[in-house]
Amino acid sequence: MNAEPLRQKLLASARAHPPSDRVPYAFEKRIMSRILNREAPDAWAAWGFVLWRAVAPCFALMLMAGIGSYVMQPASEDLGSQLDAVLLADLDVAGDAP
Amino acid sequence: MPPAPPPANTAPNGVPSPYDGTPDDALVRRVIEGDKECFEELIRRHQPRVFATARRYARREDEVQDIVQEVFLKTFERLPGFRFEAPFEHWLMRVAIRTCYDFLRAHQRTRESSFTDLSREEEDWLDRHKTEPDAADERAEAARSLVQKLMDTLTPEFRLVIQLLEIEERSVKEIHELTGWSVPLIKVRAFRARAAMRRAIARMKPEKYL
Numbered sequence: 116m117n118a119e120p121l122r123q124k125l126l127a128s129a130r131a132h133p134p135s136d137r138v139p140y141a142f143e144k145r146i147m148s149r150i151l152n153r154e155a156p157d158a159w160a161a162w163g164f165v166l167w168r169a170v171a172p173c174f175a176l177m178l179m180a181g182i183g184s185y186v187m188q189p190a191s192e193d194l195g196s197q198l199d200a201v202l203l204a205d206l207d208v209a210g211d212a213p
Numbered sequence: 214m215p216p217a218p219p220p221a222n223t224a225p226n227g228v229p230s231p232y233d234g235t236p237d238d239a240l241v242r243r244v245i246e247g248d249k250e251c252f253e254e255l256i257r258r259h260q261p262r263v264f265a266t267a268r269r270y271a272r273r274e275d276e277v278q279d280i281v282q283e284v285f286l287k288t289f290e291r292l293p294g295f296r297f298e299a300p301f302e303h304w305l306m307r308v309a310i311r312t313c314y315d316f317l318r319a320h321q322r323t324r325e326s327s328f329t330d331l332s333r334e335e336e337d338w339l340d341r342h343k344t345e346p347d348a349a350d351e352r353a354e355a356a357r358s359l360v361q362k363l364m365d366t367l368t369p370e371f372r373l374v375i376q377l378l379e380i381e382e383r384s385v386k387e388i389h390e391l392t393g394w395s396v397p398l399i400k401v402r403a404f405r406a407r408a409a410m411r412r413a414i415a416r417m418k419p420e421k422y423l
Contacts, residue, residue: 118414122407124342124349125363128356129380134268136261139278143256146285150249 230254237301245293252292256285259302263309269376270313272361280316284309303390310373310391317369331417335359339417366413371406378403 232240232254243251260281267280288308295304331339334355342349350356364372377383377391378399388399 118411120346121339121342121414122410124346124351125356125360126375126379128351128353129360129364130382131352132357132360134265136265138260138264142260142278142281143253146256146282147249147253149282149286150252150289 230257238297241292241295241297241301244289245295252285252289255301259305260285262302263305266306266309267313269380270317270372276316276320280312284312287312307391307393310377311393314369314373314392317372321369331362332358335362363410363413367406367409370402371409374399374402375406375410 232251235254237255237258240251240255244255263281263284264277267277267284271277271280284305288305291308295301332355335358338349338353338355338359364375367375373392374388377388378385383391385396385399388394389396392399394402
């Protein structure tokens with residue numbers, strides 16, 4: 116089975132039938148009216164749109180960071196004993212000195 | 214008999230354009246400087262070619278007009294980026310081809326058709342092609358509608374590459390400039406598109422027509 120001759124014949128048919136370049140009457144006027152009546156883009160509206168789009172991802176990121184820091188914090192000493200150790204560290208060093 | 218429409222280089226009221234003889238580049242510069250009215254002359258000059266291009270990819274006239282409108286609106290928006298390195302017409306045709314490709318991709322689902330649903334005239338043409346290939350006239354209307362059905366079975370990439378390479382007989386370099394596809398990609402797509410066309414033809418009652 117050889118489909119190539121039929122394919123070539125059909126392509127020749129497509130070449131023999133070039134599409135029309137007819138233009139509807141006053142078509143350029145229609146495009147120009149679209150261009151001339153087009154409103155200038157509002158930069159603040161575009162910025163606001165971007166900010167609204169960013170709300171959900173930022174909120175999700177904040178939740179993930181909060182959960183992550185809660186889960187991964189060391190379970191050892193409490194905050195009070197850590198504070199004591201930091202404040203008294205200098206006294207310990209001074210007491211050890213000869 | 215209705216009056217004939219004015220030629221493309223005259224205004225709709227038949228008055229010659231005041232920009233006759235002004236080169237495209239000069240008009241483009243004036244549009245960029247803020248004289249939007251000059252764009253109308255650019256549209257008037259180039260719209261026949263853009264219409265012909267759009268009619269290669271869309272069948273319904275309302276779709277064709279939408280494509281052409283989109284092409285000129287995009288061109289107007291991007292005009293400040295025009296670098297005057299190539300003729301304006303080449304740049305415009307790049308926008309036109311890419312807009313047609315976007316149209317094909319957007320309408321891919323609704324355009325899928327079967328190459329096996331043939332009309333009586335199409336079947337007669339195929340019969341004639343099988344029995345006496347030289348007698349099957351490629352200028353026949355049945356052949357034209359068969360090509361359209363065959364092209365509708367192709368993906369947008371394959372359809373575009375067959376249209377440009379085999380029907381419009383453009384070079385690979387030209388297609389690269391029009392589409393932005395790399396040369397190896399064009400060659401691969403052309404090879405696969407030809408195979409896809411042959412497969413589509415083979416699905417069409419091969420025992421009868423091949």
